[in-house]
């Protein structure tokens with residue numbers, strides 16, 4: 314288990330639903346923003362079936378949840394939030410979704426992307442990973458590599474002024490698994506305040522005891538009090554990245 318001190322210059326987080334980032338990676342996002350990173354969120358759905366109240370329509374729920382998600386992003390210093398508005402509960406890893414994610418990657422040009430783990434099906438003995446989480450994870454991974462970096466794939470995006478871009482690190486969230494831990498001791502309070510912005514999901518439930526328990530378990534053996542864990546895939550080394558940036562600067 315290693316404690317990561319890495320801070321990207323620009324990072325994108327791609328998830329299925331409002332509140333997925335706050336449960337999974339908002340402590341890391343807050344730490345990266347404090348370290349100077351620019352961060353963008355991409356929400357595949359707006360959680361439109363996630364408010365089970367009599368008379369609540371999908372359109373009303375989506376509107377409520379986008380307001381909550383935008384506030385949760387702002388709580389950790391993120392002001393660029395993209396809503397793709399795919400149907401909640403029916404998210405598909407389609408070529409169309411891959412194109413939309415490639416568009417956002419080519420627009421924002423992140424060095425690192427945080428996404429969900431598409432391989433997680435079972436979580437302990439008491440939870441089945443949501444199909445939208447699996448679809449969002451697969452679509453994100455497939456957009457990151459190799460699609461976003463291939464100029465002749467989704468080449469129609471060039472008409473929007475978007476050029477191919479290769480993110481170089483992928484941080485995959487797998488609940489409490491993963492060999493890289495990010496210390497969120499200094500940002501767990503920000504994570505909790507972001508999570509509490511999702512009032513429609515909390516319904517009086519206080520997330521603090523569970524979140525502290527989960528993130529303290531994730532920190533076991535690292536020396537940190539609280540951590541979030543990831544599988545980290547490095548597609549381009551620090552050396553090659555520095556060289557590529559130098560080449561871009563030289564024009």
Ligand SMILES: [Zn+2]
Nearest residue numbers: 329330333443
């Ligand atoms: Zn979710």
